[in-house]
Amino acid sequence: MNAMTPLPLRIEPLTREAFAPFGDVIETAGATAFPINAGTTTRYHDLVQVELAGEAPRTLVNLFEGKAWHAPVEIRMLERHPLGSQAFYPVDGGRMLIVVAPPGELDESQIRAFISAPDQGVNYARGTWHHPLLCLQHPGRFLVVDRGGDGHNCDEQMLRQPLSALNLP
Ligand SMILES: NC(=O)N[C@@H](O)C(=O)O
């Protein structure tokens, strides 16, 4: 267990531009959209880059039901999926605290945190370091699309310097 005193985590609002180094934001704003089904439906098209690599990869569609996290939230580890992307979208308007770092060797100085709006989800690009689901209200139910198949697809790493979100916006 890391005994160092956690440093405060600066939390930013989630935007496509700010999140670009880590993956995609799933939202209707700014999306390619067009009417389908004789105009009875709008299609928000091709929102994320799904990445599937390694042996016998397949797409998994899952539902996660998370317990709510409350401040102060301590971040002591991150994980990554080297063989595929992972997308989370709230099916009940639940917000997420999203803590990420760029793919590659974990550089703790590059860790960033975002808070999602009720109508936003994220898709972590393959290899993006992230904290496992941090949902901020209960129930926290999310549609999750990620990679199944053979091989090891989850690396976890403890932080040398833990972080803490003392308050959640
Ligand atoms: N373990 C699992 O399926 N979920 C994590 O990868 C996560 O990011 O929540």
Ligand code: NI
């Ligand atoms: Ni994950």
